[in-house]
Structures are given as structure tokens and as C-alpha cells.
Amino acid sequence: xxxxxxxxxxxxxxxxxxxxxxxxxxxxxxxxxxxxxxxxxxxxxxxxxxxxxxxxxxxxxxxxxxxxxxxxxxxxxxxxxxxxxxxxxxxxxxxxxxxxxxxxxxxxxxxxxxxxxxxxxxxxxxxxxxxxxxxxxxxxxxxxxxxxxxxxxxxxxxxxxxxxxxxxxxxxxxxxxxxxxxxxxxxxxxxxxxxxxxxxxxxxxxxxxxxxxxxxxxxxxxxxxxxxxxxxxxxxxxxxxxxxxxxxxxxxxxxxxxxxxxxxxxxxxxxxxxxxxxxxxxxxxxxxxxxxxxxxxxxxxxxxxxxxxxxxxxxxxxxx
Amino acid sequence: xxxxxxxxxxxxxxxxxxxxxxxxxxxxxxxxxxxxxxxxxxxxxxxxxxxxxxxxxxxxxxxxxxxxxxxxxxxxxxxxxxxxxxxxxxxxxxxxxxxxxxxxxxxxxxxxxxxxxxxxxxxxxxxxxxxxxxxxxxxxxxxxxxxxxxxxxxxxxxxxxxxxxxxxxxxxxxxxxxxxxxxxxxxxxxxxxxxxxxxxxxxxxxxxxxxxxxxxxxxxxxxxxxxxxxxxxxxxxxxxxxxxxxxxxxxxxxxxxxxxx
Numbered sequence: 001x002x003x004x005x006x007x008x009x010x011x012x013x014x015x016x017x018x019x020x021x022x023x024x025x026x027x028x029x030x031x032x033x034x035x036x037x038x039x040x041x042x043x044x045x046x047x048x049x050x051x052x053x054x055x056x057x058x059x060x061x062x063x064x065x066x067x068x069x070x071x072x073x074x075x076x077x078x079x080x081x082x083x084x085x086x087x088x089x090x091x092x093x094x095x096x097x098x099x100x101x102x103x104x105x106x107x108x109x110x111x112x113x114x115x116x117x118x119x120x121x122x123x124x125x126x127x128x129x130x131x132x133x134x135x136x137x138x139x140x141x142x143x144x145x146x147x148x149x150x151x152x153x154x155x156x157x158x159x160x161x162x163x164x165x166x167x168x169x170x171x172x173x174x175x176x177x178x179x180x181x182x183x184x185x186x187x188x189x190x191x192x193x194x195x196x197x198x199x200x201x202x203x204x205x206x207x208x209x210x211x212x213x214x215x216x217x218x219x220x221x222x223x224x225x226x227x228x229x230x231x232x233x234x235x236x237x238x239x240x241x242x243x244x245x246x247x248x249x250x251x252x253x254x255x256x257x258x259x260x261x262x263x264x265x266x267x268x269x270x271x272x273x274x275x276x277x278x279x280x281x282x283x284x285x286x287x288x289x290x291x292x293x294x295x296x297x298x299x300x301x302x303x304x305x306x307x308x309x310x311x312x313x314x315x316x317x318x319x320x
Numbered sequence: 321x322x323x324x325x326x327x328x329x330x331x332x333x334x335x336x337x338x339x340x341x342x343x344x345x346x347x348x349x350x351x352x353x354x355x356x357x358x359x360x361x362x363x364x365x366x367x368x369x370x371x372x373x374x375x376x377x378x379x380x381x382x383x384x385x386x387x388x389x390x391x392x393x394x395x396x397x398x399x400x401x402x403x404x405x406x407x408x409x410x411x412x413x414x415x416x417x418x419x420x421x422x423x424x425x426x427x428x429x430x431x432x433x434x435x436x437x438x439x440x441x442x443x444x445x446x447x448x449x450x451x452x453x454x455x456x457x458x459x460x461x462x463x464x465x466x467x468x469x470x471x472x473x474x475x476x477x478x479x480x481x482x483x484x485x486x487x488x489x490x491x492x493x494x495x496x497x498x499x500x501x502x503x504x505x506x507x508x509x510x511x512x513x514x515x516x517x518x519x520x521x522x523x524x525x526x527x528x529x530x531x532x533x534x535x536x537x538x539x540x541x542x543x544x545x546x547x548x549x550x551x552x553x554x555x556x557x558x559x560x561x562x563x564x565x566x567x568x569x570x571x572x573x574x575x576x577x578x579x580x581x
Contacts, residue, residue: 069478069485071450071460096446096480100462103447107415107454112540115445128544135334135441138345138548145540180459182488184475189482201579226581237465237479237500257579267334274551278579280570289335295554296573298566308563312571 002029002147003088007055008036008078010069010101012047014093014155019054021120021158022091023165028122032056033165034085038077040067048169054161058169059085063176069097070179075105077176082109087148089127094152102152112145115152136248136271156197156252189243196246201227201257202276204246206269207234208262208283208302212241217306218261224313227255232263247272262302265290282306322491323375324365325431326398327421327452328358330382330389331442339548354389357437359396359504360497364467365435366397367502372469374432375399379424381409381417387520394515395507402428406524408535414443416538418451423528425456433474434494438463449496459489462496 005026007018019035026033035055039045039062052058059081065073078101082090092102099115106113118139119130127144129151144151196202203222205215215229222229230253236245244250248268254275261282263269270293273279281294282302291297298305331354332347340346365376377400378393380386390401404420412420425431434456436449446462453460465484466477478485479498507515525535558573560566574580 069487071462072454075454096463096478099446100450100460103414103445103450104454104460106447107418107451110415112413112542113415113447115447131444133442133444133546134337134345134548135444137334137337138546140546141544143542143544145542180490181461184486184488186486187484189484191482200581237498257574257577270551274549278574278577279553280574292555293551293553295577296556296558296570298558298570300563300566304563305566308567309570312564312567316571 002031003086004032004034004056005029005089005091006034006036006078006082006085006087007091008038009093009095010074010097011093011095012051014095014098015051016054016160017155017158018091018093018153019051020161021153023054023161023163025089025091025120025122029089031088034059034087036078036081037061038063038066038074040064052167052169053164056165056167058167059172060169061172061174063174065176065179068179068181068183070181071097071100071104073176073179074101075108077174078105079108080174080176081172082148090148090150092150092152094154099152102150106150109148109150111148111150113150113152114142114144117151117153118157120151120153132248132271135267136274137267191244195228196230196244196251196253199228199253199255201225201259202230202246202253202255203227203259203261204230204232204263205235205261206232206263209235212239214303215241217310220310221259221306221313224310224317225257225259227257232266232269260290260294261306263290264288265293321373321375322432323377323429324368324433324435325425325428326358326361326365326376326378326393327434327436327448328362328378328380328389328393329355329437329440330380330386331355331440334441337548339550343547343550345546345548352385352388354392355437355440355442357439357441357497357499358389359392360499360501361435361437362393362396362398363502363504364497366505368433368467368469369397369399377402377428377431379404379421379428381405381412381420381424390520391512391515392507394518395512396505397511400428401518401520403520403522404524404528405522408525408530408532411539411541412535413538413541414445414447414451416535418448418455419538420528420530421448422452422455423530424523427523427528430492432491434492436494436496438496438498446496449494453494456492456494458492458494460494460496461487461489463498464495465498465500467495467497467501
């Protein structure tokens with residue numbers, strides 16, 4: 001019926017997720033599922049065989065130009081492949097770079113594009129998409145007006161694939177433009193991976209925590225509660241105390257217990273903790289928005305409340 | 321003299337939007353404001369202007385009321401402002417919006433550097449910057465948290481999920497900025513009063529050479545509805561005479577919830 005579903009991401013794990021969700025979309029379309037790997041070198045090309053298990057075909061293009069993160073180079077390559085394969089649905093992982101490539105690609109192709117998609121379904125021949133809008137406060141339901149279209153899919157919106165398709169890897173050579181950007185240096189963040197996403201209890205600190213060493217207190221509380229420590233965006237991006245943060249633009253979490261310590265509760269932060277079972281807020285500001293989205297809150301000085309919590313927990317555990 | 325274009329958007333305050341009884345988003349009666357991240361974009365342009373003397377202009381697309389965002393940009397130190405305003409611009413999709421913005425930049429004499437906010441908080445799509453770059457045929461670097469102009473090149477630091485990249489890119493270029501790049505200045509009352517008197521150039525479809533036919537093809541966003549998922553929480557205040565009592569009371573409540581191990 002329709003043309004193939006074509007999936008690309010610069011991240012291998014996210015490409016695998018795209019194949020997971022892409023599989024049922026391809027089925028609904030009555031079309032095939034193809035993955036595209038744009039590798040800057042042999043190392044990036046490895047793993048294409050593994051991906052092929054979950055796709056009808058993996059198209060692999062290796063070119064040094066793909067080692068430079070220039071969206072125009074990637075968009076041009078994906079456009080070439082989409083055209084030659086007659087792809088009707090192009091799935092791209094909605095990372096910051098992926099979103100840039102998706103937007104650029106759709107402008108090149110003059111086709112519709114939606115980013116940050118959290119759900120994509122085919123119903124009655126319509127392609128229905130849900131995306132996060134209003135900084136995480138609301139969800140827009142949209143119908144893709146025409147095919148082909150480009151959909152940038154939020155990480156973890158799709159499950160990893162479950163049905164094997166056992167395709168093959170096909171090497172393709174693409175004419176791509178010279179990158180205009182020069183990559184001077186890369187500073188990798190020391191990410192702790194899925195630790196926060198899997199934690200049952202999270203104690204997170206915000207701007208109310210004055211010094212970096214004060215996080216030791218939060219660590220101790222988290223340990224007593226059997227959980228992990230996180231922080232809000234300003235702590236990570238402005239103060240640079242941690243490599244990652246909890247929120248819509250960072251890690252989305254869903255613990256049984258989320259304790260927000262000195263976090264005011266900007267919408268984007270709240271959107272990242274929305275699925276928590278119980279939310280506790282400790283804040284000295286009676287007007288802090290976090291209080292109105294919490295189950296239990298304490299208006300008070302975290303420098304008094306946290307040590308008291310630690311003390312009581314220790315006593316209960318018979319350690320004090 | 322090189323010039324900088326800043327794209328701004330006047331949007332409903334996302335903190336204030338509410339849901340109706342059916343859970344659909346209500347924006348009527350919600351106050352409007354300049355998209356937060358666009359203020360970072362304005363600030364960055366003004367900083368470069370102050371350092372290097374580049375010419376700056378702000379552009380937006382929207383109704384007459386969107387002039388408020390441009391007035392704010394002027395008050396913060398931007399030199400000129402353009403409003404793309406026309407019945408035919410209503411309900412455009414992102415490609416439509418960027419098509420108009422690209423024409424405005426062209427009409428203003430072009431730009432060596434275009435700065436946008438990373439996303440607008442309302443539509444939250446992050447597409448305008450990269451699409452504009454594609455239409456202008458220039459490179460794009462999104463999510464930048466540091467900009468430096470050196471020898472006709474731009475040195476930027478891009479913040480990605482797992483790493484920071486230091487990149488060099490030739491002009492002209494489009495960059496989108498994150499909120500960490502700077503702290504937008506709050507203009508003085510004098511600056512606001514001066515900005516109120518400045519001319520804002522208003523451009524319609526005809527001024528930009530955009531036919532109704534071309535624009536009608538750029539209206540296909542397929543929006544069905546916007547819903548606000550409920551966030552029902554208990555909102556129980558835990559009190560006590562002493563920090564210890566508060567701690568005891570809180571832990572008791574959590575125990576009852578069954579979330580303590």
C-alpha cells in the first residue's frame with residue numbers, strides 16, 4: 001500500500017526503539033521497515049548486522065562527513081535515501097540533534113514534520129500523533145495531513161522491538177555535501193544512564209540547595225530511603241554540579257516516591273516527574289508552584305527538615 | 321556592517337494556561353508574553369552588538385498585538401523591528417511561518433547571523449531555527465549555550481543530551497540558544513519609553529512577494545485538539561512544632577502511602 005517506513009537516529013539505542021514502534025506502523029501501512037545507518041567510520045558502522053534482525057533492511061552508508069554533526073549533511077543523506085526508497089514515513093529520534101535534522105529534512109522535502117512525538121498510531125487510515133506542547137503542560141493531538149512525512153519521536157515513546165524481521169544490510173553510497181561546521185572538541189558528560197529512570201525513590205535538589213557539598217545531605221537521605229539523588233536543570237546546566245537533570249528536557253522519571261528539595265517547580269520540571277506515584281515537596285517559599293503539584297509538602301527550611309528526616313530515619317532503623 | 325536577525329514569538333503564558341471541563345486547553349484570557357528563550361536570543365544579539373557594533377533587528381509574525389514582543393526587543397537594545405502581519409499568515413504551519421520569516425530577513429537586507437530561541441514554549445517544536453536555515457541555505461547549530469565571533473567565524477558550544485560540542489561555523493548561520501546562554505537584561509523605564517516611540521515596520525504578504533496560493537499550501541498542521549492531562553495531587557501540608565515533629569509526621573504519611581521500604 002504505502003511506501004516503506006524509514007528510521008534513522010544518530011544514537012544506536014534510539015534507532016532500535018524506532019524499529020520497535022516502526023514495526024507496528026509498517027504493519028498498519030502494509031509496508032516494509034527499513035533502518036538507515038549513517039556512519040562516520042567503521043566503528044559507527046558496526047552494529048548494523050544486529051539492527052538488521054529487527055528490520056526488513058538496513059541501509060548503511062559510511063562516509064567521513066558523517067563524523068561531523070552538521071544537520072544539513074544528514075538531512076541531505078536522508079532525503080536521498082527517502083527518495084530512492086520511496087519512503088512514506090520517516091522516523092527520527094527526537095534528540096536535540098535529531099530534531100534539528102528532522103526539521104531541516106522536512107523543509108528540504110517540503111513535507112509535514114512533527115517533533116517530540118509521544119505516540120504515533122494508524123487509525124482508520126489516519127496517521128494520528130500526540131506531542132508534548134506548552135512546555136509539558138499539554139498534549140496536542142494532530143493528524144498527519146499528508147505522506148510522506150517526518151516524525152521525530154521522543155526517546156522512550158516506543159518500546160524496543162519484539163518481532164524479528166531478519167533483514168539484511170545493504171551498503172549504499174550517497175553523494176552528500178561537505179559539512180560547513182568544524183567539530184573542534186567534544187566534552188562527554190558522565191551520565192549514569194538509566195539509574196534515575198529506574199529508581200523507586202528519588203531525592204532531588206534544586207536552587208534552594210546552596211552549596212554543592214550540601215548534596216551530601218540529600219545523598220544520605222536518598223540512601224536511607226533506598227533511592228537515588230537527582231537535581232533540577234539550573235543545578236546541572238547553570239551551576240554545573242551534575243551532568244544531567246530531571247525534567248522534560250532531561251530525564252523523565254516515575255519513582256514511587258519523589259522528594260523535591262528546594263525545587264520551585266517550573267512546568268518543565270513538573271512534566272518530568274508527572275508519572276511519580278507520590279510527590280513530596282520541601283520548600284521555604286509558600287508560593288512555590290511545586291507545592292500545588294505535590295501530595296505532601298512542608299513549608300520550611302530544607303537545612304532543618306532534611307537533617308531531621310535523616311535523624312528520624314536513622315533512629316527508626318536502629319542506627320542512631 | 322554585519323547584521324543579526326533575532327526571531328521572536330509572542331505567546332500565551334504557559335504557566336497560566338488551564339483546562340476546560342473536558343480537559344481541553346484554554347488560552348483565552350491568559351496573558352501574553354515574549355517566549356522566554358527568545359529573550360535569551362535578544363540578549364545574545366545585543367551583547368554581540370555592544371561588543372562588535374553589528375546591526376541588529378528583531379522579527380516576528382503574528383497579529384498587531386505581537387508588536388509587544390518587538391517593543392521588548394527594542395527596549396533591550398535591538399536596533400530595528402519588523403512585524404509580518406496579514407490575514408493570509410493566519411494558521412500557517414512551521415514551514416509557512418519560516419517561509420514568511422525568511423522573506424522578512426531578505427527584505428531587511430539579509431542577516432549574517434540569525435538567532436532564535438531553542439523552542440517556543442507553546443508549540444514546543446524546535447523547528448523554526450533549522451527550517452529557516454534550510455530556506456536561507458545556510459548552516460544551523462541548535463541548542464547553543466555559548467557564542468563567540470572570531471575572524472568572521474562563529475565559535476559555539478552546543479549542549480546535547482550526552483555531550484557538549486565546540487564547533488566553528490562560517491557566517492552566515494542560524495543558531496538557536498538555550499536558556500543557559502545568558503541572563504536577559506531587564507530594560508530600564510527610559511529604554512521602554514524610548515522603544516514605545518520607535519517605528520515597527522509592518523510587512524504583509526504582498527510586501528513579501530508571497531501569493532495567497534503559495535501560502536494556502538502551507539497551512540497543513542492537522543491540529544485536532546490540545547488537552548491538558550489532569551495532575552491530581554493530594555496537596556496535604558505537613559506541619560509540626562519542631563523539624564523532628566515535621567519529619568515524623570511526613571514519614572508517617574509516606575508509610576501510609578506504602579512508599580517507604
